[in-house]
Amino acid sequence: MEGVLKYQAKGWKEVDVKLIGLSLVVNKKGKDEEFANIDMTACASVEKDEDSRKPNSFTIEAEDKNHTFSCTSEEELEEWISILQKAMKGDLDDDDDDDNGKSDSVSLNDFEMLKVIGKGGYGKVQLVRYKKNGEVYAMKSMSKSGLAEEGLISRTMDERKALLSIQHPFIVSAKFAFQTTSKVFLVTDYVPGGELFTRMRSERKFSLDRIRFYSAMLVSAIGYLHSSGLVHRDLKPDNVLIDKDGYLRLTDFGFVKIGMQSSSYTTTFCGTPDYIAPEIVSGQAYTKNVDWWSLGVLIYEMAYGKPPFFNQNTNLLYQSIMNDDVQYPEEVDPDLMDLISKLLTKIPEERIGAGFKDSAALEEHPFFESVDFDKLDNKEYEMEWKPQIKDDLDVSQFDVKFTREAPMMTPDSVQISSSVQQQFEGFTFENDI
Numbered sequence: 001m002e003g004v005l006k007y008q009a010k011g012w013k014e015v016d017v018k019l020i021g022l023s024l025v026v027n028k029k030g031k032d033e034e035f036a037n038i039d040m041t042a043c044a045s046v047e048k049d050e051d052s053r054k055p056n057s058f059t060i061e062a063e064d065k066n067h068t069f070s071c072t073s074e075e076e077l078e079e080w081i082s083i084l085q086k087a088m089k090g091d092l093d094d095d096d097d098d099d100n101g102k103s104d105s106v107s108l109n110d111f112e113m114l115k116v117i118g119k120g121g122y123g124k125v126q127l128v129r130y131k132k133n134g135e136v137y138a139m140k141s142m143s144k145s146g147l148a149e150e151g152l153i154s155r156t157m158d159e160r161k162a163l164l165s166i167q168h169p170f171i172v173s174a175k176f177a178f179q180t181t182s183k184v185f186l187v188t189d190y191v192p193g194g195e196l197f198t199r200m201r202s203e204r205k206f207s208l209d210r211i212r213f214y215s216a217m218l219v220s221a222i223g224y225l226h227s228s229g230l231v232h233r234d235l236k237p238d239n240v241l242i243d244k245d246g247y248l249r250l251t252d253f254g255f256v257k258i259g260m261q262s263s264s265y266t267t268t269f270c271g272t273p274d275y276i277a278p279e280i281v282s283g284q285a286y287t288k289n290v291d292w293w294s295l296g297v298l299i300y301e302m303a304y305g306k307p308p309f310f311n312q313n314t315n316l317l318y319q320s321i322m323n324d325d326v327q328y329p330e331e332v333d334p335d336l337m338d339l340i341s342k343l344l345t346k347i348p349e350e351r352i353g354a355g356f357k358d359s360a361a362l363e364e365h366p367f368f369e370s371v372d373f374d375k376l377d378n379k380e381y382e383m384e385w386k387p388q389i390k391d392d393l394d395v396s397q398f399d400v401k402f403t404r405e406a407p408m409m410t411p412d413s414v415q416i417s418s419s420v421q422q423q424f425e426g427f428t429f430e431n432d433i
Helices: 074-088 144-149 153-165 196-203 208-227 289-304 314-323 334-343 359-363 373-377 418-423
Strands: 002-008 012-020 023-028 034-039 045-048 057-061 066-070 111-120 123-130 136-143 174-179 183-189 240-242 248-250
Touching (some): 002 074, 012 074, 045 074, 057 074, 111 136, 123 183, 136 144, 144 153, 153 174, 153 418, 196 240, 208 248, 208 289, 208 334, 208 373
Antiparallel strands (some): 012 023, 045 057, 057 066, 174 183
């Protein structure tokens, strides 16, 4: 919807007003000069203003200030209030939403929010239904102001780029990326079996065959990433999901490094302490080999119910990673121990997976002798454990502290500067589905 209204700002001025997606854009009349850009999902109310000196007025209680407009008739007033109240709830009809002039461009209005399934420092993850095809997805929303304050905009753009490019059976991929004035959104596959971390906490350790197949899936996934110039840098049980058939899906690319070839080095200190490779701890430049170290830690944890290096004091933990040898229980499968030992080699160049062979070196290891990786990638094996999922909307495998929350979009009260907004240019994208 669009039109010419009068806007109260040191007097009354005629302005061009247009609802684009879920944002109300106000320009000086006849000029391509933005006067205001109001994220309707972050507004508290849209009400008729009985106190205004102008007839047929309404006021939007926005996150930065109140905005008052005057219409030419009572009918126009009622129409604007009705549509803007729908926009506040993310509940526009397709005919109401112009969305940058592209009727097929994705926006928050295209999704029905169903359940909260996770939360982080800068936003949350919700189960949503895409209205155009009825499919359910996971939608991650992130506050632009929070990302800007922590210097995470470039990482978020890299995460978006990686997720939209990935096509692999054991990795979550993104279907849509879009934004409002105050938030960015990544819509990905919904993986209903919950986190591998939850299973490990519940069962403590797994059978040898289960470790073999889980490890093989992660070898396949990491090898694919490396061949695509991507290094995950945060492999841990919390970032591995389980699908309805019991197969794993690697997720969370918040620390991904793009453009990494087999000989490339980088230096950013990142990751989760228990899973960080010694070369990162020591501040050395490092390669894709850091992912293989993290896999070694994860396999050890699946086998023995605890990480190979542990200390509640992070500095002492880092010293252990740098200096201590891995300890194994007396009864251990020799092939499994050999694989873990070669993954947890402290010299990166000597670690299995180093060099041009990458994941192929692991696939050839005796521990995976019984695994046909082509059959595995085609999901032709029957998994030992499958989640009990009753339907597509089942969130029983996720933490109740999230799922009991009412699904909604939390307003962000911080004004976003134009310089920050420019850094999110090009974020919106719709993948083939």
